[in-house]
Structure formats: structure tokens, C-alpha cells
Amino acid sequence: MASNLALDDDLIKEAQRIGGVKTKKGVITEALIEYIQRRKQIEIISQFGTVDYDEDYDYKKYRNINENSC
Structure with missing residues (x-):
């Protein structure tokens, strides 16, 4: 374009x-890539603290199950 x-x-x-x-062109392309990456980072950071989690979840228990199924 x-x-x-x-x-x-x-x-x-x-x-x-x-x-x-x-x-x-190289400068503009690199600047656009960095701009997009930064905006995506801001979007991800804005999600911090918004995800509910189960404090009783035992990740170690499920890690062993997944390792054995491979």
C-alpha cells in the first residue's frame, strides 16, 4: 500500500x-512493530487483577497428571 x-x-x-x-521504510516498519507491541502490553497489563482464581487449586497435582499422559 x-x-x-x-x-x-x-x-x-x-x-x-x-x-x-x-x-x-525500515524505520517506519520498526516503529509500527514497537507501537503495536507496546499497545498489546498495555492491554495485557490492564487485565492484571481481573482474573479470578481458586486459592485451593493444586497445580503440582495436575502437573504430574499431565507429565504422565505424554
Whole structure:
């Protein structure tokens, strides 16, 4: 998909220098990947404390059952 974007050349040059990326496309692609990863992390973090768990669950008991069934 072709796009025509007005980008700050100083920001692009700094990102290329810091990231060791040679092309503008490479910088934008890497920035988008990092942006998406960060947003996914924020989404996951927002789920902390929202999942109910059973305090009596014995994970060791079930771990042994799963290991023996392989």
C-alpha cells in the first residue's frame, strides 16, 4: 500500500541512527512493530487483577497428571 506522508526528517534521521536502520521504510516498519507491541502490553497489563482464581487449586497435582499422559 503506497502512502504519502509528511514526516519530520530530523526524527527519521535520529531513529535511523539510534536503531541502525538504513531506510525510512525500515524505520517506519520498526516503529509500527514497537507501537503495536507496546499497545498489546498495555492491554495485557490492564487485565492484571481481573482474573479470578481458586486459592485451593493444586497445580503440582495436575502437573504430574499431565507429565504422565505424554
